Each structure stands twice: as C-alpha cells, then as structure tokens.
Amino acid sequence: MMEITQRGSHGDVLTLKDVHVQFHNRLVLQHIEFAIQPGEFVGLIGPNGAGKTTLLKVILGLLTPNRGSVTVDGLPVKHGNPLVGYVPQKIHLEPDTPLRARDLVALGLDGHRWGIPLPSRSRREKVDEVLRAVDALDFADAPVGRLSGGEQQRLLIAQALLTQPKLLLLDEPLSNLDIRSAHEVVRLVSSIAQNQGIAVLLVAHDMNPLLGVMDKIVYLAAGNAAIGTVDEVVQNEVLSRLYGYDVEVIRVRGRILVVGGNNEVSTDLLQPTQHLDSMGGATD
Amino acid sequence: MKKLLHVLFAPGFFTNASVGHAVLVGAVVAIISGVVGVFVVIRGQSYLGHALGDFGATGASATFLFGLATLWGFLGAGVISGAGSDVLGHGHRRRGRDVTTGVIHALVMGIGALLLYFDTTMTNVTGAPETILFGSIFVFDPSLVPVVVVLGVLTLLFLLILYRPLLLSSLDADLAKARGIPVRWVSFFFMCCMAMAVAQSSLVIGALLSTALLIGPAATAVRLTKRTSLAMVWSATIGIAATWLGILLAYDSYDWPPVGRGWPVSFFVTSLILLFYLVSRFRLRHPLTVARETQTESRRKEAIRHEYSVERHS
Amino acid sequence: MSTVWNAILSPGMFSESFMINTWISGTIVAVISGIIGFFVVLRGSAFVAHALPKGGFAGAAGAALLGVNTVIGLALFSVGGALSIGWLSRRGRHDVVTALILTFLLGTGDLFLNLHDVYAPEIYSLLFGEVLGVSGVEIVDTAVLGILCVAALVILYRPLMLASVMSEGAEARGIRVRQIEMCFLVIVGLATAITVPIVGALLTFSLMIAPAAAASYVTHHPMRAVGMSVAIAVVTVWISILVSYDTGLPVGFFVAAIATAAYGLARGWRNLRSRGRLSARDRQKLSEQTS
Numbered sequence: 001m002m003e004i005t006q007r008g009s010h011g012d013v014l015t016l017k018d019v020h021v022q023f024h025n026r027l028v029l030q031h032i033e034f035a036i037q038p039g040e041f042v043g044l045i046g047p048n049g050a051g052k053t054t055l056l057k058v059i060l061g062l063l064t065p066n067r068g069s070v071t072v073d074g075l076p077v078k079h080g081n082p083l084v085g086y087v088p089q090k091i092h093l094e095p096d097t098p099l100r101a102r103d104l105v106a107l108g109l110d111g112h113r114w115g116i117p118l119p120s121r122s123r124r125e126k127v128d129e130v131l132r133a134v135d136a137l138d139f140a141d142a143p144v145g146r147l148s149g150g151e152q153q154r155l156l157i158a159q160a161l162l163t164q165p166k167l168l169l170l171d172e173p174l175s176n177l178d179i180r181s182a183h184e185v186v187r188l189v190s191s192i193a194q195n196q197g198i199a200v201l202l203v204a205h206d207m208n209p210l211l212g213v214m215d216k217i218v219y220l221a222a223g224n225a226a227i228g229t230v231d232e233v234v235q236n237e238v239l240s241r242l243y244g245y246d247v248e249v250i251r252v253r254g255r256i257l258v259v260g261g262n263n264e265v266s267t268d269l270l271q272p273t274q275h276l277d278s279m280g281g282a283t284d
Numbered sequence: 285m286k287k288l289l290h291v292l293f294a295p296g297f298f299t300n301a302s303v304g305h306a307v308l309v310g311a312v313v314a315i316i317s318g319v320v321g322v323f324v325v326i327r328g329q330s331y332l333g334h335a336l337g338d339f340g341a342t343g344a345s346a347t348f349l350f351g352l353a354t355l356w357g358f359l360g361a362g363v364i365s366g367a368g369s370d371v372l373g374h375g376h377r378r379r380g381r382d383v384t385t386g387v388i389h390a391l392v393m394g395i396g397a398l399l400l401y402f403d404t405t406m407t408n409v410t411g412a413p414e415t416i417l418f419g420s421i422f423v424f425d426p427s428l429v430p431v432v433v434v435l436g437v438l439t440l441l442f443l444l445i446l447y448r449p450l451l452l453s454s455l456d457a458d459l460a461k462a463r464g465i466p467v468r469w470v471s472f473f474f475m476c477c478m479a480m481a482v483a484q485s486s487l488v489i490g491a492l493l494s495t496a497l498l499i500g501p502a503a504t505a506v507r508l509t510k511r512t513s514l515a516m517v518w519s520a521t522i523g524i525a526a527t528w529l530g531i532l533l534a535y536d537s538y539d540w541p542p543v544g545r546g547w548p549v550s551f552f553v554t555s556l557i558l559l560f561y562l563v564s565r566f567r568l569r570h571p572l573t574v575a576r577e578t579q580t581e582s583r584r585k586e587a588i589r590h591e592y593s594v595e596r597h598s
Numbered sequence: 599m600s601t602v603w604n605a606i607l608s609p610g611m612f613s614e615s616f617m618i619n620t621w622i623s624g625t626i627v628a629v630i631s632g633i634i635g636f637f638v639v640l641r642g643s644a645f646v647a648h649a650l651p652k653g654g655f656a657g658a659a660g661a662a663l664l665g666v667n668t669v670i671g672l673a674l675f676s677v678g679g680a681l682s683i684g685w686l687s688r689r690g691r692h693d694v695v696t697a698l699i700l701t702f703l704l705g706t707g708d709l710f711l712n713l714h715d716v717y718a719p720e721i722y723s724l725l726f727g728e729v730l731g732v733s734g735v736e737i738v739d740t741a742v743l744g745i746l747c748v749a750a751l752v753i754l755y756r757p758l759m760l761a762s763v764m765s766e767g768a769e770a771r772g773i774r775v776r777q778i779e780m781c782f783l784v785i786v787g788l789a790t791a792i793t794v795p796i797v798g799a800l801l802t803f804s805l806m807i808a809p810a811a812a813a814s815y816v817t818h819h820p821m822r823a824v825g826m827s828v829a830i831a832v833v834t835v836w837i838s839i840l841v842s843y844d845t846g847l848p849v850g851f852f853v854a855a856i857a858t859a860a861y862g863l864a865r866g867w868r869n870l871r872s873r874g875r876l877s878a879r880d881r882q883k884l885s886e887q888t889s
C-alpha cells in the first residue's frame with residue numbers, strides 16, 4: 001500500500017487498515033489501507049479479477065479478512081449493517097415479472113423482515129421520497145422487467161438509499177449501460193453524495209466516465225491498492241508498482257488509458273489465456 | 285482368480301446375446317447423448333432435455349393407439365413440442381424459458397395421460413406408463429439397432445455443422461447476432477438435435493436413462509475440462525463407462541437377493557452417473573479449480589469475445 | 599333448460615360423499631399450488647416443480663415395497679430430493695442438479711417397482727391423478743399440512759422475494775440467501791408430498807406453473823398476482839372435476855389443458871395490449887427523441 005495522501009481518521013465513514021484476503025493460499029488483496037470521509041465520491045478502479053468485488057464483500061461483512069481491520073462509522077463491520085447501502089450490478093428479470101418498480105424499491109426498506117408487507121402511509125411516503133431522489137416517480141408503477149438498464153439501475157440505487165446509509169457501495173453499476181445512461185447514473189450518484197452527505201464507493205473497471213466527479217480514486221491491481229486524487233495515483237510510476245511490471249498512462253482527448261507491454265490493461269482487460277473453444281465454466 | 289472373475293462377471297456375461305446387444309446399443313446411445321449433452325449443459329437447457337423425453341413418450345402413446353412405429357411418435361412429438369417451447373421461450377431469459385417449457389410440458393403430459401387412458405381402455409396394452417417411463421436396455425427390439433445408429437450419425441453430423449455458430453451463440457447471443465449468425469435458427473436446429481438424440485435414446489433405453497445420459501456425463505465433463513471438444517470426449521467416455529458398468533451390475537444382480545429377479549439397469553446407471561458427478565464436484569476442489577469457478581460470467585464472455593475477434597483479425 | 603343443467607351437473611356430483619371429498623381436496627390442492635406457483639414462476643424453478651412430484655412418486659413405490667404409508671415414502675423422497683438439490687446447487691442455479699437428482703430418484707423407484715409388483719393402475723393414478731378416491735381423514739391431513747406450507751411462505755415472503763430478484767442485494771442486507779432458497783425448496787417438496795397422493799404428479803406440477811405464469815401476464819402487482827394465480831388454479835380444478843366426472847376421462851388431462859389455455863389467453867392478451875397502445879411514458883420518450 002502506498003500512502004499518497006495522509007488524512008486524519010476522525011469522522012471517517014469507512015476505514016480499512018492493513019486488510020489481507022487470501023483464497024486457498026492465493027493472496028487476492030494485500031495490505032489495503034484507506035479511509036473515506038462523509039460525502040466523498042471515491043472510484044474503486046481496477047482490472048477484472050483485481051479483487052474489487054472481494055473488497056466490497058469485506059466492507060459488507062460478507063467476508064472476514066485474513067488480517068487487518070475494517071470499520072464503518074467507527075464501528076467494526078457487521079453483516080446487514082443499515083449504514084451501508086449496497087447496489088448490486090444488475091438484476092436479471094423477465095419482462096413480465098409481477099413486480100412494479102415501487103415493489104422492488106420497497107424491498108430495500110423491509111426486504112429482510114419476515115411476513116408479507118402491510119400497506120402503510122409512512123412506508124409509501126418513504127418509498128416515494130427515494131423514488132423522487134433518483135427521479136424515478138414517472139415509472140414507479142411500471143413493471144420492473146420492462147424498464148431499461150439505466151432505469152433499473154436508478155431503482156437499485158433508490159432501494160439502497162432507503163435505510164439511510166452513510167456509505168453507498170456500487171459494484172460495476174456502469175458496465176451494462178450505454179454511454180448516456182452511464183453518464184446519468186454517475187451524475188445522479190454524485191449529486192446524492194453532495195446533497196445528502198453520503199460517502200460513495202463506486203466500482204468500475206474503466207475510470208473515464210468518473211473523471212470529472214471523483215474526489216478520490218482507489219486503484220486496485222494485482223491485489224495492491226493506491227489511493228489519492230486521480231492526478232496523484234494515475235501515474236506511470238505508481239501504477240507500475242501496483243501491477244508489478246511497467247505500465248504506461250496515456251492521456252488522449254481527456255481520456256486516460258493505461259497500457260502495459262503490448263496490451264491495454266485498463267479500459268477493457270481481458271484474459272489472454274483462453275481459446276474460443278473453451279466454454280467459460282459451464283454451469284449447473 | 286477365477287472365482288474373483290466370476291464374482292465380477294457372472295457366468296455367461298460375455299456370451300449372452302442380449303447383453304451383447306445392450307453393450308453395443310448402450311455405447312452408441314451414450315456417445316450421442318454425451319456429445320449433445322455438453323451443449324445442453326452449456327446452454328442451461330437441462331429441463332428441455334428432460335421434457336423432450338416426456339414429449340416423446342406422449343407421441344409414443346399416440347402411436348400405440350394408431351398402430352404406427354413408435355419411433356415416429358417419439359420424433360414427431362419431440363420436435364413439435366420442442367419447437368413450441370422454443371418459440372414461446374424466445375425473448376426470455378433462462379428463468380422464463382424454463383417456465384414456458386414447464387407450461388408446454390404439463391400440457392403434453394396431460395395429453396399423454398389422456399392417450400394412455402385410451403391405450404389401456406381400448407387396447408390391451410398394460411404397463412404402458414412403466415415401459416415409457418423406465419424402459420429397459422435388455423428388452424428392446426433388435427430391429428431398431430440400425431435405426432438408432434443412423435439417427436445417431438445424423439445427429440452428430442448435424443451437430444458438427446452447427447458446432448461453431450452454436451458455441452458462439454450459446455456463450456454470447458448478442459455477439460453471435462452481431463456476427464450475422466441466425467441465432468434463432470441455430471437454437472431451433474439444436475433443439476432438433478436434442479429431440480433426435482432423446483428420441484433414439486428413449487426408444488432403446490427409456491425416457492429415464494435418456495435424461496440421465498444426456499445431462500449427467502456432460503455435467504461431469506464440463507467440470508473436468510474447459511475445452512468444449514475435450515468435454516465431449518470426456519462426456520461420451522463417462523456415459524459409456526456408466527452404461528457398461530450398469531449393465532454388468534444388473535447382470536450380476538440376478539444372483540443378488542431377491543434371487544432371480546435382477547435389479548434394473550436404470551438404477552445402476554443413474555446411481556453411477558450421480559456418483560461420478562459428485563466426485564467431480566467434491567474431489568476436484570484444488571485451489572485452481574475453485575478460483576476458476578468463481579470467475580464471473582461476464583469476464584468469461586469478455587475473454588471469449590476477445591479471443592474471437594483476435595482470431596478473426598489474424 | 600333443466601335438462602341441460604342436469605347434463606352438465608350430473609346428479610350426485612355435489613351430494614355423494616366421495617364427490618364432496620373430491621371438491622374439497624381439489625380446492626385445497628389448487629390453493630396451495632397457486633400460491634407456491636407464484637414463487638416457482640418468479641424464480642423460474644419449473645424444473646424443480648416438475649422433478650419433485652415425479653421423483654416423490656418413486657418414494658411412494660418404495661413405501662409400497664416396505665408396506666408403509668405411501669405418503670411417508672413420498673414425503674421422504676420429495677423433501678429429500680429438495681434438500682439435495684438445494685445443497686448441490688450453486689448461485690441459485692440448479693437445473694443440472696435437478697436432472698441428476700430426478701433421474702436418481704426415478705432409478706431408485708424403478709428398482710422398487712422391480713423388487714415388488716405394484717399394481718399398474720396404482721402407478722397410473724400416482725402419476726396422473728385419481729381425484730375420485732379421497733377419504734375424509736386424508737382431507738384433514740392435507741388441510742393441516744397445506745396450511746403449514748402456506749404459513750411458511752407467508753413468513754418467508756419478503757426475504758424470499760428479495761433473494762429471488764436480487765440475490766447479491768439480499769446477501770448484503772444480511773439475508774442468508776442459501777438457507778432461504780433451501781426453505782423454499784423444502785416447502786415445494788412438502789407441498790408435493792401432500793398433493794401428489796390426491797391429484798397425482800402431473801396435476802400438482804401443472805397447477806404449480808401455468809396459473810401463476812398466466813397471472814404474471816395479467817397483473818404486475820405482486821399480491822394481486824398471487825390472488826389471480828390461486829383463482830385461476832381453483833377455477834381450473836373445478837371445471838376439470840366437473841368435466842372429468844361427466845365424461846369419465848382423466849382429470850389430469852383437463853387440468854393441464856385448461857391451465858394451459860388460461861396461460862395462452864393471458865399471454866395473448868398481454869401481447870395485444872403492449873402492441874395495441876403505447877404507454878404514456880413511451881409516447882413521451884418518442885416525442886423527446888423526435889424533437
């Protein structure tokens with residue numbers, strides 16, 4: 001871990017100290033250490049397989065790190081903490097799933113409770129409020145399965161806001177969206193961070209859509225992380241140390257590309273080992 | 285030594301004609317089901333693969349009634365109902381596809397119930413549900429052997445022609461469409477392959493073993509290797525092993541209690557297939573496989589997309 | 599006029615005691631299946647809904663072999679099957695495992711049938727249903743177990759819904775997704791065990807899929823969809839019993855046919871509606887694009 005910026009730890013929403021995660025003798029995250037303050041918009045950027053999802057799982061309390069400590073709002077993480085809102089990448093629903101947008105969002109409020117939901121004024125008002133916050137009142141009664149990817153993404157964000165979290169985690173919210181919807185989602189999340197003082201940790205494998213709005217970037221590669229502003233972190237020397245081999249940062253027309261050796265590693269990272277005649281782990 | 289051999293292979297195993305037939309036919313069926321099954325598993329169409337057996341059974345009941353050759357009942361009902369599921373399931377994800385398959389499945393089985401009722405009341409066929417459900421590899425009509433072999437070769441040829449477009453559209457339908465592959469037709473033709481494979485196997489070994497041989501060996505094979513072509517070889521091999529061992533055990537079981545009755549082949553084959561699968565699930569858990577298993581789907585697709593474009597450019 | 603009514607509602611249809619039992623048990627089965635069906639369709643678990651009743655049938659054969667109550671054999675096999683499917687499945691996907699467990703159960707059933715001669719019509723009735731032979735005692739058992747299943751689903755409603763539509767989100771909320779899914783499978787297995795002896799595997803399975811699938815085309819309101827699913831299932835069963843009594847043909851056929859017809863109608867209606875008129879929102883989008 002490289003300490004590029006030193007910040008005080010008081011009032012931090014999230015702090016990670018010396019986090020190590022190991023799967024079957026394979027070190028997936030090592031020595032991760034950073035903190036996020038209220039209202040900060042932080043991009044968690046890294047190639048596929050860098051351990052971004054693993055890191056989110058650690059913060060959600062779904063995975064206990066082999067070493068190190070994680071605190072949310074000063075307290076150790078716990079499973080199902082209402083202070084942490086989580087936005088999954090995508091929901092896969094049939095077009096005719098019998099579920100309206102508002103039903104999906106309401107699950108964020110009391111989806112973990114037993115029994116069937118009883119209609120109540122305050123429940124409806126709370127749901128309406130977050131629907132308004134993500135500008136989704138227009139389609140509140142539409143069937144979820146028929147909404148576009150961007151609209152569904154907004155509902156997922158609304159759903160995560162219902163427990164009044166202090167930290168919002170989003171796992172690759174942009175990867176299934178076209179450029180315009182991606183832009184809308186980024187703008188929405190950044191306004192939520194600013195207006196409601198909620199800290200945001202947004203995972204993406206491409207940093208470009210986030211360039212204007214990120215306060216800080218956590219760059220993850222080969223299990224190592226660096227934190228700082230984009231200008232501080234996205235440097236040849238810093239990233240080369242993370243990756244463990246020489247990479248070069250190229251800035252063209254306001255876009256940033258990270259290339260290493262012959263292949264581009266940042267915008268679209270691919271595993272070069274598989275042949276077409278390989279089925280990616282067929283399923284059961 | 286001789287005693288041991290006798291325990292392993294009950295006397296007469298190698299000279300018995302119906303055993304010889306069963307071994308031959310079992311191998312043919314296992315190969316075809318195993319090869320087709322790999323795609324069934326990759327595409328997540330196990331349910332349709334199983335339902336096709338029941339569709340065929342309804343067709344068979346119809347042919348009982350009209351006195352036609354059972355084969356045509358199996359094939360016709362399989363292809364027609366399979367096409368119905370394919371058309372209705374279009375535009376749905378995996379979940380919705382299984383639901384539409386379920387609706388058609390229930391309807392076809394309902395019609396099957398009606399036909400069976402007529403079979404048992406109008407003709408004197410008894411035990412029809414049992415025959416159709418379970419069948420037996422020892423009691424099939426030897427005149428079917430050429431039919432089965434021809435049908436099997438046709439199925440494999442068909443699959444060979446479809447291989448590449450089918451693989452790509454199974455892994456990433458959008459990319460396949462972008463490449464100009466007629467994904468819907470590919471899916472339909474594959475369904476026909478499945479119907480043919482299931483028809484010929486249900487015919488000789490019963491609907492039950494047909495499903496078992498279609499899904500089980502393939503599911504085990506795709507855990508052993510990531511290469512589709514190699515998985516097909518593995519799948520066929522596992523299928524043959526399970527079938528032959530099953531036949532051997534069933535033959536031996538004539539000496540087991542209750543003596544003289546014999547345990548059914550289907551019991552042994554299904555148990556062996558489940559056993560193989562469980563072994564592949566729980567013994568092969570070294571770190572590498574685990575890490576590979578946890579790769580996300582999108583990542584796999586990206587890799588394939590990448591490889592495909594590289595291949596095209598070079 | 600009255601002769602027409604007499605032809606449709608044959609004498610004795612509502613008065614003979616075995617027919618009364620038929621009406622009651624058929625209705626109970628329809629209500630249970632309609633409710634469970636909502637989740638079966640939501641989760642796309644059609645294969646499980648097919649496999650458990652069919653695999654449970656093997657348990658009945660085993661029970662016949664040992665001379666114990668068939669319901670016990672059924673329950674053992676269908677709940678056992680549900681547990682194994684849940685245990686072996688990963689990330690909510692279980693079609694391969696379902697196929698394997700189903701064939702194993704059936705293979706075992708074949709073994710039992712081989713070791714013990716079961717009367718063929720008995721197999722037929724377990725597979726395709728014979729609603730005309732239910733006793734009063736069985737009805738009480740069915741009702742009690744059925745209420746248990748429905749109560750369990752009511753309790754699980756929200757977590758199961760969350761786990762079904764958004765499993766990662768559910769996990770993050772502290773829901774144990776695997777356990778919830780396991781519970782659901784066991785409920786399906788249990789419902790199977792109580793409905794199959796009454797109406798047969800085919801009927802149980804048809805009622806768990808087509809009515810709920812039809813309902814999902816008619817309404818997008820989850821609670822209304824549950825109600826609609828139950829309503830379609832109940833009406834289907836009633837008409838089927840009526841027609842089956844009149845014609846003497848197997849009731850399983852009518853249930854499958856009517857439920858599928860309801861599905862077809864609902865789906866056709868939905869297609870017409872979504873083709874016929876644009877929603878206000880779509881229109882607004884279109885005008886935005888053109889302007």
Ligand SMILES: Nc1ncnc2c1ncn2[C@@H]1O[C@H](COP(=O)(O)OP(=O)(O)O)[C@@H](O)[C@H]1O
Binds near residue numbers: 054574
């Ligand atoms: N449960 C697990 N068991 C073993 N390896 C895992 C597990 N989860 C993730 N991994 C491995 O950890 C690495 C990081 O995964 P992940 O956090 O999903 O990456 P990202 O989200 O950045 O693409 C990958 O190599 C993956 O294969």
Ligand SMILES: [Mg+2]
Binds near residue numbers: 052053054172
């Ligand atoms: Mg990830």
